[in-house]
Amino acid sequence: MRRTFGIFCNKGNLWPAGPAWLALMLALVMVTLGEPAVAQEPPSRTVYVAGSGNTALDQHVFDLFQTAFGPNTELRSISDEQSALIDNEPIIAIGPKAFSHIRQTNRDASVLAFLVQKSFIQKYTEEYPGQISAVFYDVPLLRQALAGKAILPHASRIAILASPESVGVYEPLLDQLPAFDLQARVFVVDSMDRLIPTLVRALNYGDFLLASHDESIYNPRTIKHILLTAYRRNRIVIGPSQAYVKAGSLASGYAPFQEMADVAAQLIGRFFETGRLPPPTYPQDYRISLNRQVARSLNIPLPDANEITRLINDALAQHGRDEDE
Numbered sequence: 515m516r517r518t519f520g521i522f523c524n525k526g527n528l529w530p531a532g533p534a535w536l537a538l539m540l541a542l543v544m545v546t547l548g549e550p551a552v553a554q555e556p557p558s559r560t561v562y563v564a565g566s567g568n569t570a571l572d573q574h575v576f577d578l579f580q581t582a583f584g585p586n587t588e589l590r591s592i593s594d595e596q597s598a599l600i601d602n603e604p605i606i607a608i609g610p611k612a613f614s615h616i617r618q619t620n621r622d623a624s625v626l627a628f629l630v631q632k633s634f635i636q637k638y639t640e641e642y643p644g645q646i647s648a649v650f651y652d653v654p655l656l657r658q659a660l661a662g663k664a665i666l667p668h669a670s671r672i673a674i675l676a677s678p679e680s681v682g683v684y685e686p687l688l689d690q691l692p693a694f695d696l697q698a699r700v701f702v703v704d705s706m707d708r709l710i711p712t713l714v715r716a717l718n719y720g721d722f723l724l725a726s727h728d729e730s731i732y733n734p735r736t737i738k739h740i741l742l743t744a745y746r747r748n749r750i751v752i753g754p755s756q757a758y759v760k761a762g763s764l765a766s767g768y769a770p771f772q773e774m775a776d777v778a779a780q781l782i783g784r785f786f787e788t789g790r791l792p793p794p795t796y797p798q799d800y801r802i803s804l805n806r807q808v809a810r811s812l813n814i815p816l817p818d819a820n821e822i823t824r825l826i827n828d829a830l831a832q833h834g835r836d837e838d839e
Contacts, residue, residue: 561587653755660829672720709731722749765822
């Protein structure tokens, strides 16, 4: 019998007839079914996160962590009480309060401090290397000083206010500055009633004031008086953070939150590889926040923020300096 190949019509649709139709239907079935579904593997790592108590901040940071860690890591929020039960998994503590609570409830836990200043966490990281580490929140003082230099290219002298307890923090900076044609002098504020007189002496010395996270000097009660005194003498204030730029400081460096989250993920990744946390570190990517209204009031031309960042990075690269010294 001779085989017949033709077209089969069904309600306006054209289909091949005979064996060709069977072959086509089989092919369509195979395409539809595809390969057998593969079950998604569960996360292979668990990282616990202790919040700061600020719900909005904690949720934002948690979302950044999820992006930084990826699907192979499960992130779990824990309370202070739950942290006492953690054994081999690492804990990320958001802020100094969360870190202190974790230390009180579980002194054996491996803890990565997040959004903490170097001055707060350094003693812990030095006493418990491998167990405690951090991503520093404050901007390196050298970077802040170079921001002032980028804005005022002819500046050569920097004024710094310090409390008697914090004066030693600036020793590394004083050693670093000469390589950049800068020098600094630290003016010690012995008591709060001597703040403004000491500030005036500092402003008479320096081309700009470098502010730090010394909360005994720079706080909501004093910052307005410090800024007004500086600007009346036509001196700019650099630092210590974005919040102070909004309050009236001319400029400050800052690390994007996602950059800090990415660094945290890298440090935790090393923990899972070696069983130990790496040494604490600053982020590598920094931006600059500017107050252009203050600049206009002082008649100071401001470069573009990206240009300031480039000048800072070029200066550091040229001298091969480590900001974390």
